[in-house]
Amino acid sequence: MSEPKPFLLDAGGAAKRHAPATARNRDAIADVLAEFLPQHGTVVEIASGTGEHAIHFAARFPDLVWQPSDHDPAGLASIRAWMDEAALSNILPPVLIDAMAANWPMTQADAILCINMIHISPWSATRGLMARAGELLPMGAPLYLYGPYIRDDVETAPSNRAFDASLKERNPGWGLRNLRDVAQLAQEVGLTLERIVEMPANNLSLIFRRT
Numbered sequence: 001m002s003e004p005k006p007f008l009l010d011a012g013g014a015a016k017r018h019a020p021a022t023a024r025n026r027d028a029i030a031d032v033l034a035e036f037l038p039q040h041g042t043v044v045e046i047a048s049g050t051g052e053h054a055i056h057f058a059a060r061f062p063d064l065v066w067q068p069s070d071h072d073p074a075g076l077a078s079i080r081a082w083m084d085e086a087a088l089s090n091i092l093p094p095v096l097i098d099a100m101a102a103n104w105p106m107t108q109a110d111a112i113l114c115i116n117m118i119h120i121s122p123w124s125a126t127r128g129l130m131a132r133a134g135e136l137l138p139m140g141a142p143l144y145l146y147g148p149y150i151r152d153d154v155e156t157a158p159s160n161r162a163f164d165a166s167l168k169e170r171n172p173g174w175g176l177r178n179l180r181d182v183a184q185l186a187q188e189v190g191l192t193l194e195r196i197v198e199m200p201a202n203n204l205s206l207i208f209r210r211t
Helices: 020-036 052-060 073-086 123-136 158-170 179-188
Strands: 041-046 064-067 111-115 142-147 191-199 203-210
Touching (some): 020 052, 020 142, 020 191, 111 123, 123 191, 123 203, 179 203
Parallel strands (some): 041 111, 111 142
Antiparallel strands (some): 142 203
């Protein structure tokens, strides 16, 4: 079963939001991250949403500095609210980033994460994500993507087909992407798909590497 629709629910307070899927997938994602993230450095998360993933990962990996971001001011407010509650020293204030923008407010990243964005954004956002990752990541650094994808050699689960249809009804520019197309786009900017990890609920972890 694919991730539920990305609705944000009030978690108490004017700014703090909660995405129910986060509690279900964060530990599985963190277990994958533990295998390839650098021991030190700055991890940039694109489309942090509520901020719950960033807080969980910052606590799990205290030797890394976490830079959350979002394109929505309400998302930035929620991230700040979760940060204030967690009071972690290794997470930076969230920054406004539109994945499609030609420039992001940083010049380098030791790893980039993007969870559940590609299917709920236009293809131009994926293009921007890949282009900036190709510019910001040093040789050998990882880009991590998480979410549901279509694969040519694997039958798409009925729940994912239904999810894809519902996304396209809401916005014709959204929908599950073909992994082949995402990998090709990454290859064009010097990112190689190194590993595919099957995740719960018919999702995938994709690890790209700057080559």
